[in-house]
Amino acid sequence: MGKSVLQIRDLHVEFKVYEGQLMVLNGVNMNVPAGARVGLVGEAGCGKTTTMRCVLGILQSPPGRISEGTILFHDRDVLKMSQANLQRIRGGGISMIFQDPVAALNPVFTVGDQLTAVIRYAAAKKMDKKEIRRRAIKALGDVQLPDPDRMFSSYPVQLSGGMRQRVCIAMALATEPELMIADEPTTALDVTIQAQMLRLLNELVEQRATSVIFITHSLGVVKEMADWVYVMYAGNIVEGAKKEILFANPLHPYTVGLMGALPKLTGGGIAEGIAGRIPDYLNPPTGCRFNPRCRRAMEMCSGERPEFREVEPDHHVACYLYGRDADVQ
Amino acid sequence: MSNDLLVVENLKKHFVTSRGTVRAVDDVSFAAKEGETLGLVGESGSGKSTVAYTIIGLHAPTAGTITFAGKDMSTAVQKRPRALKRALQIVFQDPGTSLNPRRTIEQILSLPLKVHGIGSRRARRKTVVELLRQVELPPEYLFKSPHMLGGGERQMVAIARALATNPSLIILDEPTSALDVSIQAKIINMLCGFQDEMNLTYLFITHDLSLMRNVASRVAIMYLGKVYELAPTDEFFERPMQPYTKMLLSSIPVVLPEEEAIKPSRIVSEGEIPSPVNVPPGCGFHTRCAEMGEGCDSDEPHLVEVKPGHFVRCHQCAEPVTAEIAGKE
Amino acid sequence: MPEELKYGAFQRRWESFRKGWYKFSRNPVSVIGLIFVFGVAFLAIFAPYVSPYPGHASKYVNFAEASKPPSGTHLCGTDVFGRDILSRVFFGFRYSLMMGIVVLALVVIPGVILGLVAGYYRGTWIDTLIMRITDIFLAVPALILALAVTSVLTPNIFNAMMAVSLMWWPWYTRLVYGLASSLRNEFFVQSAEVIGASRRHILFRELLPNCVSSIFTKMSLDMGWVILIGASLSFVGLGAQPPIPDLGTMVSDGSKYLPDQWWISIFPAFAIMITVLGFNLLGDGFRDLFALEEI
Numbered sequence: 001m002g003k004s005v006l007q008i009r010d011l012h013v014e015f016k017v018y019e020g021q022l023m024v025l026n027g028v029n030m031n032v033p034a035g036a037r038v039g040l041v042g043e044a045g046c047g048k049t050t051t052m053r054c055v056l057g058i059l060q061s062p063p064g065r066i067s068e069g070t071i072l073f074h075d076r077d078v079l080k081m082s083q084a085n086l087q088r089i090r091g092g093g094i095s096m097i098f099q100d101p102v103a104a105l106n107p108v109f110t111v112g113d114q115l116t117a118v119i120r121y122a123a124a125k126k127m128d129k130k131e132i133r134r135r136a137i138k139a140l141g142d143v144q145l146p147d148p149d150r151m152f153s154s155y156p157v158q159l160s161g162g163m164r165q166r167v168c169i170a171m172a173l174a175t176e177p178e179l180m181i182a183d184e185p186t187t188a189l190d191v192t193i194q195a196q197m198l199r200l201l202n203e204l205v206e207q208r209a210t211s212v213i214f215i216t217h218s219l220g221v222v223k224e225m226a227d228w229v230y231v232m233y234a235g236n237i238v239e240g241a242k243k244e245i246l247f248a249n250p251l252h253p254y255t256v257g258l259m260g261a262l263p264k265l266t267g268g269g270i271a272e273g274i275a276g277r278i279p280d281y282l283n284p285p286t287g288c289r290f291n292p293r294c295r296r297a298m299e300m301c302s303g304e305r306p307e308f309r310e311v312e313p314d315h316h317v318a319c320y321l322y323g324r325d326a327d328v329q
Numbered sequence: 330m331s332n333d334l335l336v337v338e339n340l341k342k343h344f345v346t347s348r349g350t351v352r353a354v355d356d357v358s359f360a361a362k363e364g365e366t367l368g369l370v371g372e373s374g375s376g377k378s379t380v381a382y383t384i385i386g387l388h389a390p391t392a393g394t395i396t397f398a399g400k401d402m403s404t405a406v407q408k409r410p411r412a413l414k415r416a417l418q419i420v421f422q423d424p425g426t427s428l429n430p431r432r433t434i435e436q437i438l439s440l441p442l443k444v445h446g447i448g449s450r451r452a453r454r455k456t457v458v459e460l461l462r463q464v465e466l467p468p469e470y471l472f473k474s475p476h477m478l479g480g481g482e483r484q485m486v487a488i489a490r491a492l493a494t495n496p497s498l499i500i501l502d503e504p505t506s507a508l509d510v511s512i513q514a515k516i517i518n519m520l521c522g523f524q525d526e527m528n529l530t531y532l533f534i535t536h537d538l539s540l541m542r543n544v545a546s547r548v549a550i551m552y553l554g555k556v557y558e559l560a561p562t563d564e565f566f567e568r569p570m571q572p573y574t575k576m577l578l579s580s581i582p583v584v585l586p587e588e589e590a591i592k593p594s595r596i597v598s599e600g601e602i603p604s605p606v607n608v609p610p611g612c613g614f615h616t617r618c619a620e621m622g623e624g625c626d627s628d629e630p631h632l633v634e635v636k637p638g639h640f641v642r643c644h645q646c647a648e649p650v651t652a653e654i655a656g657k658e
Numbered sequence: 659m660p661e662e663l664k665y666g667a668f669q670r671r672w673e674s675f676r677k678g679w680y681k682f683s684r685n686p687v688s689v690i691g692l693i694f695v696f697g698v699a700f701l702a703i704f705a706p707y708v709s710p711y712p713g714h715a716s717k718y719v720n721f722a723e724a725s726k727p728p729s730g731t732h733l734c735g736t737d738v739f740g741r742d743i744l745s746r747v748f749f750g751f752r753y754s755l756m757m758g759i760v761v762l763a764l765v766v767i768p769g770v771i772l773g774l775v776a777g778y779y780r781g782t783w784i785d786t787l788i789m790r791i792t793d794i795f796l797a798v799p800a801l802i803l804a805l806a807v808t809s810v811l812t813p814n815i816f817n818a819m820m821a822v823s824l825m826w827w828p829w830y831t832r833l834v835y836g837l838a839s840s841l842r843n844e845f846f847v848q849s850a851e852v853i854g855a856s857r858r859h860i861l862f863r864e865l866l867p868n869c870v871s872s873i874f875t876k877m878s879l880d881m882g883w884v885i886l887i888g889a890s891l892s893f894v895g896l897g898a899q900p901p902i903p904d905l906g907t908m909v910s911d912g913s914k915y916l917p918d919q920w921w922i923s924i925f926p927a928f929a930i931m932i933t934v935l936g937f938n939l940l941g942d943g944f945r946d947l948f949a950l951e952e953i
Contacts (some may be wrong), residue, residue: 018677018680018681043509043510043511043512044479044480044508044509045479160601160602161373162601163601190372190373190536190602191372191536191538191577191580191581192372192576192577192580192598192602193372193598193601193602194580194582195580195582195598196598196599198582199597217509217510218582219510219584220539220581220582220583220584221582223582223583223584224582247584257511258510258511259584261510261511261513261514262510262539262584263513263514263517263537263539263540263542263543264539264542264543264585264587264588265538265539265542265566265581265583265588265591265592266542266585266587266588266591267542267543267562267563267566268543269543270513270514270517270518270540270543271514272514272515272518273510273511273512273513273514273515273518274511274514277479278479385852386852387848387851387852406851406852406854407851411854414852414853414854418852418853419849419852421845421848421849423845426844426845426846427845427846427849428846428849429846429847429850429864429867429868430846430868430950431867431868431870432863432864432867436863440850440853440855440859441853441854444853444854444855444856445854472670474950476950487849490849490853494853
């Protein structure tokens with residue numbers, strides 16, 4: 001499997017609001033091996049973006065607060081780092097692509113300005129202007145943008161959605177990060193452009209052996225993009241496996257429900273979906289947070305939270321259906 | 330035909346802007362039969378939303394006619410008779426902005442009742458509670474504001490609002506695009522239920538082809554303001570003829586092997602979607618078409634019925650001899 | 659205690675008031691502003707009862723006590739006529755607040771309505787007509803117009819208020835126009851149009867509630883500005899006339915005696931500052947108060 005670039009262990013995050021405390025993350029566990037593509041699948045409100053913000057140290061605090069857990073980037077705990085050290089990691093070690101390319105690019109600066117700013121900022125030593133510009137144009141070419149010189153002096157508003165997202169990818173890769181986090185980068189794009197973008201990302205990542213965390217709510221995209229898949233529900237990682245294993249044999253009832261609710265290109269109507277709603281984070285269910293909606297819930301499911309454990313090689317699940325241990329944590 | 334509820338003939342909607350004339354809808358014809366779900370699919374710039382907005386009256390058509398239940402309504406909404414506004418409703422795509430954040434759910438749902446004089450003030454509250462019950466929301470939601478609800482719930486309120494006046498046709502513009510898969514399943518099943526109960530006709534617009542397969546009885550695909558293929562659902566998905574349709578179908582990320590099998594072989598899409606200000610001459614799709622041939626870049630193809638009920642706009646597909654301009658049954 | 663289960667209208671209002679206070683008080687500075695404003699309002703309303711020398715606010719002369727520095731009997735000293743400055747400041751608050759309230763009462767409603775109409779009809783002749791007239795008024799510098807008007811008419815506090823009102827309304831029109839014209843194409847407004855709602859409903863029930871936050875914030879900041887402009891007019895003698903204890907006039911009269919008898923100008927000036935500062939801080943608080951809480 002190789003060494004891990006990122007390990008998230010038992011992350012707990014709370015948010016203080018008028019009505020009380022929102023227990024948003026309730027023990028997130030994730031492991032990103034070096035050079036791997038990891039998909040993080042979950043629906044709106046499950047906490048995927050919050051988790052990523054913790055990794056980069058950009059969680060809004062207050063009202064957010066990390067109450068427990070560690071995030072190890074190459075064996076160093078990100079949560080205990082000073083701002084200065086975090087700055088060094090951001091960009092150079094870990095970079096991020098956001099969901100909405102319109103919002104991610106500053107409309108009053110040219111693409112070139114923004115790209116060179118990123119390169120300059122993350123550079124280990126001072127580089128002269130020509131070198132920075134050369135690198136920027138190369139980055140624009142790497143993401144297969146036509147006419148990189150002209151693109152360099154364009155403003156984001158002159159570009160289409162697909163082109164803007166390519167610029168964001170160029171910015172994320174220009175600093176040659178070890179880990180790239182892509183938060184729903186293709187959700188806002190058209191299907192045909194999305195297909196191009198995914199192909200491009202795959203090529204780039206392969207060339208540079210960068211690790212990627214790909215966040216999405218689409219299982220179809222995850223199938224094309226990931227080697228490993230983690231499924232998240234209501235602040236917990238409920239299942240994690242190698243992609244082929246997960247799609248061949250989903251174990252957690254939520255994962256099964258999710259796959260069932262997908263409309264199939266072959267037709268046949270849409271399955272019922274999953275009954276109930278996502279839990280109220282003010283008063284979340286005890287034990288497994290999915291238990292109120294789970295068709296196969298048992299009594300012990302509302303007791304202690306099930307541990308995220310390996311039930312077969314390369315397949316972890318947090319569910320009492322798969323092995324009940326007395327020493328559950 | 331006699332049971333065509335909505336007939337659109339040669340509809341055009343052009344916008345004059347500083348950058349040129351945007352030919353958003355450029356000669357579109359189709360008909361929706363009572364009780365059916367007609368699907369309209371396309372990427373950005375295709376004009377599918379503009380078609381919806383023109384039919385509902387937010388824009389006045391530049392040319393062409395719209396007929397509903399035999400009555401002509403080719404005007405902006407302000408000029409239409411009240412009875413028509415009752416019978417034709419729309420659910421917008423973004424649940425975040427289709428409900429006024431400064432109003433309560435009760436106020437939002439009672440507006441159509443007030444405008445059309447349905448029931449007294451006391452009866453209206455009862456009706457609103459009943460509407461909420463139909464979309465499976467509890468009565469307490471009367472007093473909530475939209476920003477307190479999740480995206481799925483907001484969309485259910487929007488659907489309840491559309492049902493309030495007992496309409497005959499509802500236009501659904503990407504009703505579930507912003508929502509998660511499990512909520513989408515719930516809403517789609519709910520919509521199908523309503524359709525059976527109340528004999529509704531739907532004009533269903535989406536870019537998600539997998540979803541379209543499961544909801545529509547006939548599908549039309551749009552590109553740069555024109556309909557490029559129109560066929561019954563199974564025909565459309567299993568025997569597509571237009572190269573654009575094939576490209577789109579081959580780009581969809583899917584999960585199951587049987588879905589992968591039904592897709593046309595992978596057509597790599599190159600380049601960007603042209604802007605509706607600069608529609609390429611001849612066939613609008615020729616700049617990206619893998620099957621481009623003689624005359625595709627100079628002569629505009631017409632929508633031709635190549636099989637019963639299956640219309641295609643393409644020089645390479647249509648028999649040149651039996652060129653018959655058609656758009657409706 | 660899930661508040662959605664209470665059908666009772668009273669409980670719902672109370673709950674929403676409490677939530678509002680929570681949002682407002684997150685920022686302690688806004689609470690300070692509220693305290694200042696309440697303080698000034700209290701002193702203004704109850705001036706005859708809380709002033710040590712209420713009679714000094716009108717015609718009173720006592721040269722024996724003239725120009726005395728702050729002491730136990732006169733906390734802010736006395737002016738050249740022997741009048742207690744602290745009491746006059748309390749009464750002065752009345753005129754300042756009255757100026758602000760009257761001007762805003764005259765200006766906000768017409769300004770907002772014009773802005774809503776212009777924004778709704780954006781791109782048409784109605785928009786052009788309204789906004790060009792607004793531009794004309796905005797082009798004239800505020801204070802100059804006020805000076806011009808009051809010097810043509812008799813200088814008194816009433817005319818000063820009229821003059822300030824005349825050039826204040828366009829700001830509200832401009833503010834609401836910007837909001838209304840961008841909101842006009844939002845889906846929720848289009849929905850109302852499609853349903854067939856009347857123009858009146860769309861302007862006042864769909865667009866206006868989304869402008870309320872900005873309007874209130876601006877009104878609070880404007881109280882400060884109007885008071886300052888009123889004080890400026892009085893300073894040059896075009897506003898309230900003696901013996902009315904207007905704060906601006908007091909600063910003006912006392913400026914002749916600076917820096918020896920500093921207390922005659924400084925305390926009224928300080929009073930103006932507290933008032934304006936209070937309203938400014940309160941304005942920020944209003945923005946927080948009206949913010950929509952995301953789930």
